[in-house]
Amino acid sequence: MKLITAIVKPFRVDEIREALQTFGVQGLTVSEASGYGRQRGHTEVYRGAEYRVDLLPKARIEVLVEDDDAEDVVDVIVKKAQTGKIGDGKVWVVPVETVVRVRTGERGPDAL
């Protein structure tokens, strides 16, 4: 099994989620994140005092999939997340040792 983590622009989340659902992904987790990469932050002004805001809001999507599906799921995410502008984010894949479905106690791919 693999854990796919995608950091994407927040406004792309809905389309990614729909595309993953169409692909057959049964569940995922979305959380708010902030960070920076090549995209630079912005400046805010409060009564003339200027503050650089370096961390930008992003969405983090986490999906657990079977090994064979990993490449395809990554492709789906990248296709939907891409705007071509700086700050589109990153996607990475890591191996997962085990997964347990809390309700039933099922383990491994059955728990996905």
Place this chain on the structure above:
Amino acid sequence: MNGADTAFVLISAALVMLMTPGLAFFYGGMVRVKSALNMLMMSFISLGIVTVLWVLFGYSLAFGDDVGAGLLGDLGHIGFKGIGPETLTGGKEGIPVFAFALFQLMFAVITPALMSGALADRAKFSAWALFITLWVSVVYFPVAHWVWQADGWLFKLKVIDFAGGTAVHINAGIGALAAVLVVGKRIGFKKDPMRPHSLPLVMLGTGLLWFGWFGFNAGSALAANGAAANMAMNTQVATGAAMLGWLAYERIRHGAFTTLGAASGAVAGLVAITPSGAAVNAFGALLIGVVAGAVCSWAVGLKFKLGFDDSLDVVGVHLVGGVIGTLLVGLLATGGVGGATQLGRQAVGAFSVMAYSFTVSWLLAKLVDKTIGFRAAEDDEISGIDQAFHAETAYDHTGVGAATRTAAPALHRPPGTPEQAGPEQAAAPKNKKVDA
């Protein structure tokens, strides 16, 4: 008794009362989350403290018979002695003294609250309470007597201060500066970003202040008449113009029309028009507004250059705006009053209040600091004084309610029952000694 005037002054008193919670929101939104409640409380507590002092001796010191030289009232009216429902100001066409005293009380409440913005995030709450208790007693009540009591020395000098440019705004602005010099800078001043945590709250507070200020300014006519109407109009005109003045400066200098700028500009205009009353015409009000907006917008940057941490710009807005309004009315007053002579009188009013208030405020702040300590402990300041002094936090940011922050059964223990060490106790927030 004049019924119309009485009704107007009573309603104005209620309007001015609303300004103090309005100020609390105005300031509260500007601080960081960790001290938002403390900022609200610094204003709100004034409604309690000053009200009690007012009954005990404040009204008498400010508006009692002059003890000599126009410096202070006597103690003839302590506990409102000699004042009943039938006691009127002036002659048979006056208003009840209770209406006047209630109206003036609201001014005494908001003036020390104005200073709180300068000490955001770092003052011990008990020290603040002690400081404003001393400050209204020794600074505000006498200065109100100078300016508004018929025997007060600035009143007799014919200084125009319709609604409190000197007694309220210059007084609070310079008092705040003195207190800041004693208390010192916030940890991280000029280094850490100290962004306002809620500009919508700031906007709400500004709206309440603007609304209440009609009572503050027009109500100061103490009569439902043309002067009150004129003052109400001037209030609106100067405030609108000042908002535009601030935004214009900001757009040119910093490239954006900020929400905080609009709110700050409006307050600067309200401050600057306060001394004028109906003494200026609409064009005078426009000019006062624009100048106050633009100059205050520039003045709020001074603290970074000069290195005093007037956190929420009490000096930049109230002192500078108050001085601008107090001096400009000397030039712009209609009816042949404005000119060099009147400007001179206005300057005497402004600078005498500044000198007295700065000196005494500094001494009082030092006194508080040397006795109980003005400043919060360093770790409390860093982790947030809301928890340290109020045992609360402003917002619950946990998505699932209380699941990760246990409500503490230990805190609801009936008095006298011993503490029990157990899992519940361990989960409860540490009930540490509150040094507030």
